[in-house]
Amino acid sequence: MSQTLPAPEPVETQQAGAEVLLRALKEQGVEVIFGYPGGAVLPIYDAIFQQNAIRHILVRHEQAAVHAAEGYARSTGRVGCVLVTSGPGATNAVTGLLDALMDSIPLVCLTGQVPTHLIGNDAFQEADTTGITRPATKHNYLVKRPEDLARVVHEAFYVARSGRPGPVVIDLPKDILIGKAPYMSAPTVEHRSYRPQTEPDRVAIARAVALLKSAKRPVIYSGGGVINAGPAAGAAMTALVRKMGYPITNTLMGLGAYPSNDPQFLGMLGMHGTYEANLVMHGCDVMLNIGARFDDRVTGRLNAFSPNSKKIHIDIDPSSINKNVPVDIAIVGDAGRAIAMLAEAWDADPTEVDRPAIAAWWKQIAEWRGIDCLKFTQTQVAGGIIKPQYAIQRLYDITRELGRETFITTEVGQHQMWAAQYFRFDKPNHWMTSGGLGTMGYGLPAAMGVQIAHPDALVIDIAGEASILMNIQEMSTLCQYRLPVKVFILNNQYMGMVRQWQELLHGGRYSESYTDALPDFVKLADAFGGTGLRATSVDQLDDVIREMIASPRAVIADICVDQKENCFPMIPSGAPHNQMILGTEHGDNIADAGAAKLTDAGMALV
Amino acid sequence: MMSPVIRSATISVLVENEAGVLARVVGLFSGRGYNIDSLTVAPVDDNGHRSRINIVTSGTDMVIEQIKAQLDRLVPVYKVADLTLGGPHIAREMALIKVVGIGESRAEALRLADAFRARVVDATTESFVFEMTGSSDKLDAFTALMRPLGLAEVSRTGVAALARGTTII
Numbered sequence: 001m002s003q004t005l006p007a008p009e010p011v012e013t014q015q016a017g018a019e020v021l022l023r024a025l026k027e028q029g030v031e032v033i034f035g036y037p038g039g040a041v042l043p044i045y046d047a048i049f050q051q052n053a054i055r056h057i058l059v060r061h062e063q064a065a066v067h068a069a070e071g072y073a074r075s076t077g078r079v080g081c082v083l084v085t086s087g088p089g090a091t092n093a094v095t096g097l098l099d100a101l102m103d104s105i106p107l108v109c110l111t112g113q114v115p116t117h118l119i120g121n122d123a124f125q126e127a128d129t130t131g132i133t134r135p136a137t138k139h140n141y142l143v144k145r146p147e148d149l150a151r152v153v154h155e156a157f158y159v160a161r162s163g164r165p166g167p168v169v170i171d172l173p174k175d176i177l178i179g180k181a182p183y184m185s186a187p188t189v190e191h192r193s194y195r196p197q198t199e200p201d202r203v204a205i206a207r208a209v210a211l212l213k214s215a216k217r218p219v220i221y222s223g224g225g226v227i228n229a230g231p232a233a234g235a236a237m238t239a240l241v242r243k244m245g246y247p248i249t250n251t252l253m254g255l256g257a258y259p260s261n262d263p264q265f266l267g268m269l270g271m272h273g274t275y276e277a278n279l280v281m282h283g284c285d286v287m288l289n290i291g292a293r294f295d296d297r298v299t300g301r302l303n304a305f306s307p308n309s310k311k312i313h314i315d316i317d318p319s320s321i322n323k324n325v326p327v328d329i330a331i332v333g334d335a336g337r338a339i340a341m342l343a344e345a346w347d348a349d350p351t352e353v354d355r356p357a358i359a360a361w362w363k364q365i366a367e368w369r370g371i372d373c374l375k376f377t378q379t380q381v382a383g384g385i386i387k388p389q390y391a392i393q394r395l396y397d398i399t400r401e402l403g404r405e406t407f408i409t410t411e412v413g414q415h416q417m418w419a420a421q422y423f424r425f426d427k428p429n430h431w432m433t434s435g436g437l438g439t440m441g442y443g444l445p446a447a448m449g450v451q452i453a454h455p456d457a458l459v460i461d462i463a464g465e466a467s468i469l470m471n472i473q474e475m476s477t478l479c480q481y482r483l484p485v486k487v488f489i490l491n492n493q494y495m496g497m498v499r500q501w502q503e504l505l506h507g508g509r510y511s512e513s514y515t516d517a518l519p520d521f522v523k524l525a526d527a528f529g530g531t532g533l534r535a536t537s538v539d540q541l542d543d544v545i546r547e548m549i550a551s552p553r554a555v556i557a558d559i560c561v562d563q564k565e566n567c568f569p570m571i572p573s574g575a576p577h578n579q580m581i582l583g584t585e586h587g588d589n590i591a592d593a594g595a596a597k598l599t600d601a602g603m604a605l606v
Numbered sequence: 607m608m609s610p611v612i613r614s615a616t617i618s619v620l621v622e623n624e625a626g627v628l629a630r631v632v633g634l635f636s637g638r639g640y641n642i643d644s645l646t647v648a649p650v651d652d653n654g655h656r657s658r659i660n661i662v663t664s665g666t667d668m669v670i671e672q673i674k675a676q677l678d679r680l681v682p683v684y685k686v687a688d689l690t691l692g693g694p695h696i697a698r699e700m701a702l703i704k705v706v707g708i709g710e711s712r713a714e715a716l717r718l719a720d721a722f723r724a725r726v727v728d729a730t731t732e733s734f735v736f737e738m739t740g741s742s743d744k745l746d747a748f749t750a751l752m753r754p755l756g757l758a759e760v761s762r763t764g765v766a767a768l769a770r771g772t773t774i775i
Contacts, residue, residue, distance in 0.1 A: 130626060135637050139681040142625065159681055193622055194681045319675035322668060 008182035018047040024153035034065040038085020040112025043177035060473040064445035066096020071449030087125030102436025106165035115175040138166030146181035163196025200333030215286035216357035224253030225291015233336035249277040256425035275373035282577035304576030392422040411467030414496035441470025475528035478554040521558035530554035573605035622682035646764040687775035697767035707756030
């Protein structure tokens, strides 16, 4: 196989490993690295110092470097790049790597390692990085020979972005970075063993179209795969779904692929999805899943999930198909290609769709929509307490009115679900949230990565007061690089989602979910060199939002919200889609869907 | 629809012979809660670039399909073949079986070994080590018979498997 690769250069012109590394990164199009120096990676930092092509952003914690690279990757569609040192540098990065793995985000993370002759000796700052990160990455490498270095870097980028994207670690012993190494350009030949299928099967596409045309109660359910396939895939899906005239729902990861103000859009589905989206999933007869993975937050109780439907599943990862939910038509391939082929086959198939049945289905959906499951009551009396839903709604309305390009990141918890429900997305790649791993502390560093990639855009981290403290040190990074990220904290002094579960499932025993000694976020922002703002009542909210957005600096807006508010609708763990808890606004309105029962089996689920 | 019955599957995986590849495969099984009933691995081409891993596992059809899909997406994996589903195949392993005893039980052990076509590869006045190659069932049956006759220790290689006929994976 080696003879098919470009020939390495002769010894006399070879450079140090660290320089070869940077050259390969440059060839791969890397413009920004998020990192933190340390002993094992000093040769790389020395090489970075002596060049200008690649910009380095100095974070304050390695986990944040990875989340920042995730934000960069998700908002640009490019591969994010991270550089950390050995030992604790690498172990601190692990949470971010697993986050990227679960949300299919392409990253290359360079980790320092002790020199090859010390590996296995429990040397200072030594960790078995490839061992530790093996289940947290798509793939990882330990470079033990200088002649492998350039090839491994090129291969890592190929693996990170190909097929289902994911994080790749390259572990770099210090002697490899210091010693001479040959350079090699990116290979133009196919990878030896990793060749994911991206082209869908034409016969399966035709069968899918026939099934979709025969549907009486269809639904399209799309996920992060459509986002990863690029903006063109989202646009093509939107055109196709409009042509079909069928309802569509998005997963948390898929928001933005379909314009959320479109009448065919049902909102997000799943545990905190809309009433209509979940009932459509439950009652449909044909389901088209594009690039989503039947996650447990989406399906609820598996044996009651969409019991009467034929299911079509398009996924680039064959292991996602038939993993949780058995499907009738499996299509392996890139979502963008699959959508294009579906559109073609849809036009080519002369069968007419059952318009009367579809009209009846929309009539039923209109009834479900009539429940207005996201309804809430906000007092407008001066001094009135702010509802968290209202805060997000005003944030959305004001950013929309200003018309600036806006990116939203979130931390994890109630605020995240409210953001998904009340902020409306029209474009892909503008919504960054930790879906699979549910990493508190994700939003601030992710926003930092987004702002680096889009210096003129408005980047807002919708946060909770608990999550934000998990990576608050990045305020320092924001101020160093003058990144005007806005942190919009829905402050209820509780770990809200924990409190909500304790209220609903654990008899209201609020064990350790109340934070007794929160910092003064206004002073905290000030201490870091940013701007702090606070709204404690509804009459102050709009002014704070406008001031926050207008500020040229990093801002923390501390929005003090109703402490008792819960996130509804909610499908409790272990319940099916047609058993949702609606908010107190709805009184007995849940009767027709069957009240959700909290079961012992469900209690055991997360 | 797929059968909910738990079945055994012999899966062969052709992998790049590189550091950590076995750990990736084994980690996948432990991390996702799959069973490994037997596992063998060794380089199988001349220049040592590729190794073959044979895994005997068990699960429902859905789980076995999932195992194959998970294996197939590992970067250094060339090919995954389900020999159990793929048609007739042979799956054999070798065992070394030490039996310690004297008198009639020792003589009986030797007679049974002969009947099972086991070879004596070591003998003392108080012990035999038998070598036996065959299906896992046959090895199980023989070791069960040896138990009352002074079975002391068993070392088994795990299963090596190939499809019958001209088929290759």
